[in-house]
Amino acid sequence: MSLIEEVDLGTPRSKSETMVTLTIDGKQVSVPEGTSIMRAAMEAGHQIPKLCATDMVDAFGSCRLCLVEIEGRAGTPASCTTPVMPGLVVHTQTERLKTLRKGVMELYISDHPLDCLTCGANGDCELQDMAGAVGLRDVRYGYEGENHVFAKSNSEVNAAWMPKDESNPYFTYDPSKCIVCSRCVRACEEVQGTFALTISGRGFDSRVSPGMSESFLGSECVSCGACVQACPTATLTEKSVIEIGQPEHSVVTTCAYCGVGCAFKAEMRGEEVVRMVPYKDGKANRGHSCVKGRFAWGYTNHKERILKPMIRERIEDPWREVSWDEAFSFAATKMRGIQKKYGRDAIGGITSSRCTNEETYLVQKLIRAGFGNNNVDTCARVCHSPTGYGLATTFGTSAGTQDFDSVEETDVVVVIGANPASAHPVFASRLKKRLRQGAKLIVIDPRRTEMVESPHVKALHLPLMPGTNVAVMTALAHVIVTEGLVNEAFVRERCDWSEFEEWAAFVAQPNNSPEATAILTGVDPKVLREAARTYATGGNGAIYYGLGVTEHSQGSTTVMAIANLAMATGNIGRPGVGVNPLRGQNNVQGSCDMGSFPHELPGYRHIAGDAVREQFEALWNVKLNPEPGLRIPNMFDAAVEGTFMGLYVQGEDILQSDPNTSHVVAALSAMECVIVHDLFLNETANYAHVFLPGSSFLEKDGTFTNAERRIQRVRKVVTPKNGMADWEVTIGLAKAMGFEMNYNHPSEIMDEIAALTPTFAGVSYAKLEELGSVQWPCNEKAPEGTPVMHIDGFVRGKGKFVVTEYVATDERTGPRYPLLLTTGRILSQYNVGAQTRRTENVVWHAEDRLEIHPHDAEQRGVRDGDWVRLKSRAGETTLRAEITDRVAPGVVYTTFHHPDTQANVITTDYSDWATNCPEYKVTAVQVSPSNGPSDWQKAYDAQARHSRRIAPAEAAE
Amino acid sequence: MIMEGDPFLVIEGMTIAAITVGATKGYIYVRSEYPHAVEAMNAAIAAAKRGGYLGTNIGGTTQSFDLEVRVGAGAYVCGEETSLLESLEGRRGIVRAKPPLPAHHGLFGKPTVINNVLSFAAIPFILAEGAKAYADFGMGRSRGTMPIQLAGNIRYGGLFETAFGVTLGELVDDIGGGTFTGRPVRAVQVGGPLGAYFPRALFDTPFDYEAFAARDGLIGHGGIVVFDDSVDMRKQARFAMEFCAVESCGKCTPCRIGSTRGVETIEKIMRRERVTENLALVEDLCNTMKFGSLCALGGFTPYPVLSALKHFREDFVPAPTTLQAAE
Ligand code: SF4
Ligand code: SF4
Numbered sequence A: 001m002s003l004i005e006e007v008d009l010g011t012p013r014s015k016s017e018t019m020v021t022l023t024i025d026g027k028q029v030s031v032p033e034g035t036s037i038m039r040a041a042m043e044a045g046h047q048i049p050k051l052c053a054t055d056m057v058d059a060f061g062s063c064r065l066c067l068v069e070i071e072g073r074a075g076t077p078a079s080c081t082t083p084v085m086p087g088l089v090v091h092t093q094t095e096r097l098k099t100l101r102k103g104v105m106e107l108y109i110s111d112h113p114l115d116c117l118t119c120g121a122n123g124d125c126e127l128q129d130m131a132g133a134v135g136l137r138d139v140r141y142g143y144e145g146e147n148h149v150f151a152k153s154n155s156e157v158n159a160a161w162m163p164k165d166e167s168n169p170y171f172t173y174d175p176s177k178c179i180v181c182s183r184c185v186r187a188c189e190e191v192q193g194t195f196a197l198t199i200s201g202r203g204f205d206s207r208v209s210p211g212m213s214e215s216f217l218g219s220e221c222v223s224c225g226a227c228v229q230a231c232p233t234a235t236l237t238e239k240s241v242i243e244i245g246q247p248e249h250s251v252v253t254t255c256a257y258c259g260v261g262c263a264f265k266a267e268m269r270g271e272e273v274v275r276m277v278p279y280k281d282g283k284a285n286r287g288h289s290c291v292k293g294r295f296a297w298g299y300t301n302h303k304e305r306i307l308k309p310m311i312r313e314r315i316e317d318p319w320r321e322v323s324w325d326e327a328f329s330f331a332a333t334k335m336r337g338i339q340k341k342y343g344r345d346a347i348g349g350i351t352s353s354r355c356t357n358e359e360t361y362l363v364q365k366l367i368r369a370g371f372g373n374n375n376v377d378t379c380a381r382v383c384h385s386p387t388g389y390g391l392a393t394t395f396g397t398s399a400g401t402q403d404f405d406s407v408e409e410t411d412v413v414v415v416i417g418a419n420p421a422s423a424h425p426v427f428a429s430r431l432k433k434r435l436r437q438g439a440k441l442i443v444i445d446p447r448r449t450e451m452v453e454s455p456h457v458k459a460l461h462l463p464l465m466p467g468t469n470v471a472v473m474t475a476l477a478h479v480i481v482t483e484g485l486v487n488e489a490f491v492r493e494r495c496d497w498s499e500f501e502e503w504a505a506f507v508a509q510p511n512n513s514p515e516a517t518a519i520l521t522g523v524d525p526k527v528l529r530e531a532a533r534t535y536a537t538g539g540n541g542a543i544y545y546g547l548g549v550t551e552h553s554q555g556s557t558t559v560m561a562i563a564n565l566a567m568a569t570g571n572i573g574r575p576g577v578g579v580n581p582l583r584g585q586n587n588v589q590g591s592c593d594m595g596s597f598p599h600e601l602p603g604y605r606h607i608a609g610d611a612v613r614e615q616f617e618a619l620w621n622v623k624l625n626p627e628p629g630l631r632i633p634n635m636f637d638a639a640v641e642g643t644f645m646g647l648y649v650q651g652e653d654i655l656q657s658d659p660n661t662s663h664v665v666a667a668l669s670a671m672e673c674v675i676v677h678d679l680f681l682n683e684t685a686n687y688a689h690v691f692l693p694g695s696s697f698l699e700k701d702g703t704f705t706n707a708e709r710r711i712q713r714v715r716k717v718v719t720p721k722n723g724m725a726d727w728e729v730t731i732g733l734a735k736a737m738g739f740e741m742n743y744n745h746p747s748e749i750m751d752e753i754a755a756l757t758p759t760f761a762g763v764s765y766a767k768l769e770e771l772g773s774v775q776w777p778c779n780e781k782a783p784e785g786t787p788v789m790h791i792d793g794f795v796r797g798k799g800k801f802v803v804t805e806y807v808a809t810d811e812r813t814g815p816r817y818p819l820l821l822t823t824g825r826i827l828s829q830y831n832v833g834a835q836t837r838r839t840e841n842v843v844w845h846a847e848d849r850l851e852i853h854p855h856d857a858e859q860r861g862v863r864d865g866d867w868v869r870l871k872s873r874a875g876e877t878t879l880r881a882e883i884t885d886r887v888a889p890g891v892v893y894t895t896f897h898h899p900d901t902q903a904n905v906i907t908t909d910y911s912d913w914a915t916n917c918p919e920y921k922v923t924a925v926q927v928s929p930s931n932g933p934s935d936w937q938k939a940y941d942a943q944a945r946h947s948r949r950i951a952p953a954e955a956a957e
Numbered sequence B: 001m002i003m004e005g006d007p008f009l010v011i012e013g014m015t016i017a018a019i020t021v022g023a024t025k026g027y028i029y030v031r032s033e034y035p036h037a038v039e040a041m042n043a044a045i046a047a048a049k050r051g052g053y054l055g056t057n058i059g060g061t062t063q064s065f066d067l068e069v070r071v072g073a074g075a076y077v078c079g080e081e082t083s084l085l086e087s088l089e090g091r092r093g094i095v096r097a098k099p100p101l102p103a104h105h106g107l108f109g110k111p112t113v114i115n116n117v118l119s120f121a122a123i124p125f126i127l128a129e130g131a132k133a134y135a136d137f138g139m140g141r142s143r144g145t146m147p148i149q150l151a152g153n154i155r156y157g158g159l160f161e162t163a164f165g166v167t168l169g170e171l172v173d174d175i176g177g178g179t180f181t182g183r184p185v186r187a188v189q190v191g192g193p194l195g196a197y198f199p200r201a202l203f204d205t206p207f208d209y210e211a212f213a214a215r216d217g218l219i220g221h222g223g224i225v226v227f228d229d230s231v232d233m234r235k236q237a238r239f240a241m242e243f244c245a246v247e248s249c250g251k252c253t254p255c256r257i258g259s260t261r262g263v264e265t266i267e268k269i270m271r272r273e274r275v276t277e278n279l280a281l282v283e284d285l286c287n288t289m290k291f292g293s294l295c296a297l298g299g300f301t302p303y304p305v306l307s308a309l310k311h312f313r314e315d316f317v318p319a320p321t322t323l324q325a326a327e
């Protein structure tokens, strides 16, 4: 294995389809119009020296190394900024050019330290490479002149010198090595869209500066790493590279954090990860990353990670470390015992959206075939089950319609109940790039999110009251229908016309108008009308939505309302349009696809369907139960009732992520055997009897499926620290329970999935190796996968319009609970924070805070930073307040990354009518000043400490 | 001076240009050092609007054109057309690489016509009197007239407008009347701070773009600065590099680092350190800057330096006698 070298072609790819032919160094080259001479030469295999150009950002033309000569033209134009023209005859290496390049390099090196041997970038420095490429042998200017290199010059303090900035936990900025190529500045603007960097000073004084000469940590920087990746020198370098040294081999894998599914090169030295570098061929991320995937992988080596299996009789006991075999047989005996005592259906399992497709598949197989019931559910229940239901009903598939590339062709983007800048950062960057090119943005969210406030983006913001999504969507439809903006040709051709007419008549009712619904929704009718017109008539309209849509009592209804809008305006079935859920966790899509729901076998096929079930029975060689099993909330209810006693939880912290924490605690405490399979002693493990250590994404092979249905490989780069990959653990547990599953490698599991699931029929590891990734459906009809769905018609046949009546949630504010709480997440932390809290990312988000409007805060005598009590019908917690007008009066907002906060202690167990997806996004609450943690928090903390004890190993053994 | 004295000429020229290309918005970028010009232009624009010569339906036609004066903070490099555009857009005044040319992708990404006052002010005359009348002035490919500023050590300084073609000698000796100090003229810098120094031997050069270019000089904005025989050309060469270092936008390497190194190296020559090697280094540096720089600031700085080296080399290499004495 060696380091994967990605050739930097210098300038971005041109999308033109017109080809231009020219001659470069005597070679005929044909490239798309708009390509730079530099890229054309590089594609033809002729490397032109360069320092300021990189194919991630537009050409800039500042270093002047890439000069070329063109026959018939005077001067020496820069090849990075000069586009190709038909018939040009270009020379990239002449005596004149050689002299010029040497002259430029001599200048560079006259203001650069000569400590290459001890420099962190030694071996990976473009400045070094270029000095070699142009044959620089001498720097005649000497080193006594003005410079940025030495702290002292001629025994005087050198005012131009700046010390290293080590404030960012993951990378350093050493100004003395900076060649002022601006690649970092441009990467921050063009790739990331944050505009945190600038060049301060002019002329010789020019220096890279975060914000107004702030530190990186103190600036707007979100630590995405784009600048570090763009930097050709050691100026911006990963601390891990400085510590460890340059990597020697690399493996392409997929980020295990969010549903964007960024591809990375894990750059290794032996079995040590040196750094994770976003992979340019990754079709989801196109070479970009966010702070989580790029830097926050340190949790895989965290000291709190549990590497040995542990068991205990009672949750009051300390843990006892045992061998794998003992743990498996202990667990198997308990589970089988429960089934004997309480019946076959008294146990079940929960699959994880964090684990691979193969692992999820195995867990549901173990439950259906090994446990003999269908009590399998997934944490996607708590986020995106309404997506599955809503889109399957209207379009016929439970997935987003587009690939992420589609955003490059979008003209109007509607973002509903999602804050991609925090939760799907790389998608947000791609979106912002498109917005800076002129696409319009409509944001429907109670809170003024980072999307609304991002630089050089103007958004139409519809700040609705939490819980009124359906009313707003219907009002948008009202405008589209009553103002005659429906794309009738599309609807007649693609959708069921009579259903459409029924729907149109419904939305056109005066009580659905923006003016009539404004009292409920709080949205200015004028703004709403403008938004509707823009979406319907502004060109390609695309809708992206997140948990703010699904985690509501009317989650499924909103998803269908969104689908209705897209169909009515013809915004479906081609690049640039569509309906796209932004999936929270990395493998939400995959875990749903893999049959994680109690009623569905892999590929969303109902368990009651005899033909489908028989197919599985034949291959698995068992009889399957045709009755759907229990959903997570039903499992908890049954546990409290005493009929559900054993649970296998893989890679999910249900205690922290499920609503109404006290109910979950009661349910878990009632069970006789809880098996937690995870990296850490998570909160659920406090109530567990068996702990099976998990393996991180760096330690196993498999696949993840991202929010665009893209199946990508996860590749093992280090040996599992716990000794077994997760799929092997599940096989071990199954075996102990008397159910044999024989696989030597996850690829064999994928082959079985492909054999049983029509949409995966064409998927194999060999194909993934060849294509990099595929988007399902992948079968004979679409052997290379399907980037955009419903192109020639909907999967279900005719698109189905569904009447979406607004029903207010049962969760209402009143005198006792006058505020509405809504929850969300922030960039540097992920989900319940089990991973990110165990990395340096804590510097950005040490605790959860409650955002409250100045007006509401003042009424309650709450000042910024005060402890406040947050109380709902379900419970109470305390946390600190942050006063901001990002939220409207009457609305409060918090994140749920830290277990101390236990935001879910106060969320209720209301849920989506169709799918039981919990209503996280609306809870009526009261806020009052407080002195510190609540009694509940203290009691919880004490229990957790007690429960995490591990008995010291006995000397006798 | 045109802006202060006859701002309507500029407005008229710009309006004609705008109608020709279909532009509806014009900007006049003035450095803050010219408050009178700003005031005069603003007053003239207001008057033109009142009179219906700017705004919508100019002079009762369907044409519309609006003008706005923007005051720049006064960086020399903002005179370069692309950094002027950056500055107008409210960013740091740094040079953009071309292509794309401003005519395709200019201010706020829109196609932009960008010219100096001189060109716009010439338009009304050309349209009124005809192209031939204008072309009758001048010589070769340099047609029309040029305002010339006579300055420095000169008896009759000031601004003169004359047709192209008069010789440098006529300008300095006949119109300017020689030096103010009465000492002999030794060097003349033509074309602003980045123009070449010409010795008396080149006084037969006609004022014409091509003729000057043929002798490694340039006409630039038409400034002429006269020096008598007391001038030290090493200082002048150093000054050119220093000017470049001070005004450099810092985008491209040859100018950003080169100008500072140029000052340092010329200072070494002034201190008589390794003169031959350092002279060769300055020449190499000038080559790098001239052909490597992104814009004319770095690209033209070599003109004063190289011309000083070429025509006044005696100032740089120590006289043989001193050399012997030193050894
Ligand atoms: S890490 Fe990202 S956000 Fe921070 S300065 Fe670099 S590019 Fe900008
Ligand atoms: S920090 Fe790196 S990328 Fe940025 S200007 Fe300096 S050398 Fe270039």
Ligand code: SF4
Pocket: A255, A256, A257, A258, A259, A260, A261, A262, A285, A289, A290, A291, A292, A293, A294, A424, A425, A426, A427
């Ligand atoms: S967390 Fe999401 S956006 Fe960030 S690197 Fe991972 S997949 Fe990409």
Ligand code: SF4
Pocket: B077, B095, B247, B248, B249, B250, B251, B252, B253, B255, B256, B293, B294, B295, B296, B297, B298, B299
């Ligand atoms: S030559 Fe000087 S002023 Fe011009 S672009 Fe380069 S650094 Fe800027």
Ligand code: FES
Pocket: A049, A050, A051, A052, A053, A060, A061, A062, A063, A064, A065, A066, A067, A078, A079, A080, A081
């Ligand atoms: S690579 Fe073209 S100027 Fe720097």
